[in-house]
Amino acid sequence: MAQIKLSNLRHSYMPSPQGPQDYALKEIDVTWRDGGAYALLGPSGCGKSTLLNIISGLLTPSEGQILFDDRDVTALPPDQRNIAQVFQFPVIYDTMTVGENLAFPLKNRGVDPATIKRRVDEIAEMLDVTDMLNTRASGLSPDNKQKISMGRGLVRDDVNAVMFDEPLTVIDPHLKWKLRSKLKELHQRVKATMIYVTHDQTEALTFADEVVVMQEGEVVQIGTPVELFERPQHTFVGHFIGSPGMNVLPCEARGDRALFEGHEVALEGPVAGSGGRTDLGIRPEYVGFGPEGIPAHVTKVADIGRHYVVSAMVGASPVKAVTEHAPPEPGSQVFLQFKPEQTRVYRDGWIATEERAR
Amino acid sequence: MRTENQKAWFFVLPVLALVAFNALVPMMTVVNYSVQETFGNNQFFWEGLGWFEQILRSDRFQAALGRQFLFTALILMIEVPLGIIVALSMPRKGFWVPVCLVLMALPMLIPWNVVGSMWNIFTLPKIGLLGYFLNDVLGINYDMTQQPLSAWITIVVMDVWHWTSLVVLLCYAGLVSIPDAYYQAAKIDGASPWSVFRYIQLPKMKTVLTIAVLLRFMDSFNIYTEPFVLTGGGPGNSTTLLSIDLVKIALGQFDLGPAAAMSLIYFAITLLVSWVFYTLMTKDDAQ
Numbered sequence: 299m300a301q302i303k304l305s306n307l308r309h310s311y312m313p314s315p316q317g318p319q320d321y322a323l324k325e326i327d328v329t330w331r332d333g334g335a336y337a338l339l340g341p342s343g344c345g346k347s348t349l350l351n352i353i354s355g356l357l358t359p360s361e362g363q364i365l366f367d368d369r370d371v372t373a374l375p376p377d378q379r380n381i382a383q384v385f386q387f388p389v390i391y392d393t394m395t396v397g398e399n400l401a402f403p404l405k406n407r408g409v410d411p412a413t414i415k416r417r418v419d420e421i422a423e424m425l426d427v428t429d430m431l432n433t434r435a436s437g438l439s440p441d442n443k444q445k446i447s448m449g450r451g452l453v454r455d456d457v458n459a460v461m462f463d464e465p466l467t468v469i470d471p472h473l474k475w476k477l478r479s480k481l482k483e484l485h486q487r488v489k490a491t492m493i494y495v496t497h498d499q500t501e502a503l504t505f506a507d508e509v510v511v512m513q514e515g516e517v518v519q520i521g522t523p524v525e526l527f528e529r530p531q532h533t534f535v536g537h538f539i540g541s542p543g544m545n546v547l548p549c550e551a552r553g554d555r556a557l558f559e560g561h562e563v564a565l566e567g568p569v570a571g572s573g574g575r576t577d578l579g580i581r582p583e584y585v586g587f588g589p590e591g592i593p594a595h596v597t598k599v600a601d602i603g604r605h606y607v608v609s610a611m612v613g614a615s616p617v618k619a620v621t622e623h624a625p626p627e628p629g630s631q632v633f634l635q636f637k638p639e640q641t642r643v644y645r646d647g648w649i650a651t652e653e654r655a656r
Numbered sequence: 657m658r659t660e661n662q663k664a665w666f667f668v669l670p671v672l673a674l675v676a677f678n679a680l681v682p683m684m685t686v687v688n689y690s691v692q693e694t695f696g697n698n699q700f701f702w703e704g705l706g707w708f709e710q711i712l713r714s715d716r717f718q719a720a721l722g723r724q725f726l727f728t729a730l731i732l733m734i735e736v737p738l739g740i741i742v743a744l745s746m747p748r749k750g751f752w753v754p755v756c757l758v759l760m761a762l763p764m765l766i767p768w769n770v771v772g773s774m775w776n777i778f779t780l781p782k783i784g785l786l787g788y789f790l791n792d793v794l795g796i797n798y799d800m801t802q803q804p805l806s807a808w809i810t811i812v813v814m815d816v817w818h819w820t821s822l823v824v825l826l827c828y829a830g831l832v833s834i835p836d837a838y839y840q841a842a843k844i845d846g847a848s849p850w851s852v853f854r855y856i857q858l859p860k861m862k863t864v865l866t867i868a869v870l871l872r873f874m875d876s877f878n879i880y881t882e883p884f885v886l887t888g889g890g891p892g893n894s895t896t897l898l899s900i901d902l903v904k905i906a907l908g909q910f911d912l913g914p915a916a917a918m919s920l921i922y923f924a925i926t927l928l929v930s931w932v933f934y935t936l937m938t939k940d941d942a943q
Contacts (some may be wrong), residue, residue, distance in 0.1 A: 354840075356843065375843070376840070376843045377843060377845070377846040381844065383840065383844050385840070385841060386837070387835060387837060389837050389838050391855045391856065391859075393859045394855065402855075403844075403845040403846060406846035406847055406848065406851065447841065450841075
């Protein structure tokens with residue numbers, strides 16, 4: 299068990315990177331608390347797998363340090379870092395039984411047979427695979443295989459952190475949910491630091507206490523699922539998290555108000571800074587309908603079960619709204635109301651409004 | 657009520673016709689010869705299983721069969737491990753991959769009788785580069801035209817040179833299909849290089865290795881051209897393998913009956929051993 303600290307980490311796959319564009323990871327500074335459940339969330343190619351491989355030791359970063367409990371492990375190979383990693387596609391030693399698979403990491407480390415047996419039985423019980431211990435691992439279903447590869451990480455009691463690299467990719471949808479709750483349960487039982495890489499916001503938000511959102515090799519925001527939803531620090535976070543994502547609308551900032559398509563909109567607080575490109579950010583959940591407000595033309599209404607997603611045009615800008623009540627008809631004229639405390643201005647993508655003291 | 661559609665048979669017919677002409681008909685001719693005796697003039701006399709008995713009891717056949725098994729065993733014991741080692745040490749990516757692959761494929765592209773001639777010239781004492789080097793530079797008494805041991809070493813080395821590439825290429829194909837995650841997981845699990853080979857690489861190569869062993873068995877068991885061109889079965893009968901002996905009986909002595917019986921026995925042994933290999937090597941998968 300350990301706290302994991304990444305300090306001034308940068309990585310490039312090129313031998314002599316010229317500028318920031320050559321880096322797969324740009325300047326990462328994060329501290330992960332011992333025993334926490336974290337998710338690395340971002341679209342494909344944002345550098346999250348690179349970051350994971352750097353932590354596990356499969357990659358050596360171009361610059362910066364990795365500290366486990368203040369011990370510098372940057373130069374250590376994976377087997378000396380005491381980490382476990384679960385890969386996108388289940389890795390199983392085909393010729394071994396389930397039990398032998400689970401025992402493999404302990405055997406390689408010269409643990410005595412009695413301890414191996416005790417640990418394997420313990421982990422098998424945790425994973426509900428006790429009845430499969432003596433079957434050949436090659437014939438298992440993908441979800442069981444993934445459980446076994448997870449078990450190989452958990453079987454070592456000295457493990458500092460368990461890392462998951464999109465572990466549910468090959469699992470059937472109806473089993474994904476089951477395996478996810480198993481993971482959550484395991485985290486509570488073994489209390490190891492867990493880092494979960496995914497591009498699926500549902501997986502990230504349900505698994506993690508804290509989510510690290512990445513884009514193009516940069517950490518854009520670290521926060522609890524609620525923080526990410528309520529107050530995205532960057533338009534990317536707003537857009538990437540939530541379904542549908544945050545409305546990002548071009549606007550002009552004027553003190554603590556914004557001018558959007560010629561309409562004045564109240565904001566959560568005064569806008570800081572000047573220059574650059576300004577956008578208005580508001581989640582569809584906080585766009586309401588009323589007798590007055592911003593006139594809009596409804597183009598489409600989608601019924602997605604629990605609520606309706608209304609698409610409307612304000613001038614040339616499309617705006618989405620979510621409502622649980624009877625939605626307006628497509629083609630009708632409505633008035634949109636933006637909830638002021640949830641309406642923000644972003645300058646060049648980053649949040650520019652100050653949070654109003656509550 | 658059977659409502660099965662029998663039309664599928666029509667699609668198989670062309671293949672059946674082809675196989676009938678290039679395999680079944682010639683084979684039946686051989687079966688026909690194997691139970692009859694002829695003295696020319698297209699006159700045949702019924703012989704029953706007499707030829708089979710004669711062949712199986714003959715010292716000459718048994719000796720040739722023994723040599724054949726020895727040759728094939730040596731070939732498999734050298735080429736399979738060597739092929740695996742070479743495949744493991746080949747680069748997986750980068751500039752050298754195509755270079756290695758082409759170099760590996762080269763020996764297999766050379767026609768069999770050319771290989772025989774090449775090695776003949778190469779190893780002849782006084783004339784050949786290797787023959788001269790061994791005898792006159794190193795002072796090793798080597799003459800594959802006179803000494804059985806030299807002849808054996810030469811045909812084995814020639815086959816290893818010619819066909820190890822096949823094992824290498826098949827194993828290499830199996831190796832490159834292993835995802836990186838397996839090696840990474842093994843690293844994290846603290847596996848030794850031997851464990852990586854034993855539990856990851858070997859199991860993943862198993863299918864192609866089965867094919868490699870079967871192909872090398874059948875080819876080396878039926879080998880004719882190369883040793884015939886190189887040693888002609890000599891010195892004496894020391895390198896007279898089954899196929900060489902068979903041709904001697906069939907075309908040299910024109911004993912069509914015994915030759916036909918021997919062909920069938922030869923074929924049956926090849927089939928049987930292939931089946932045993934296949935069953936043994938795929939036994940685990942059936943579980």
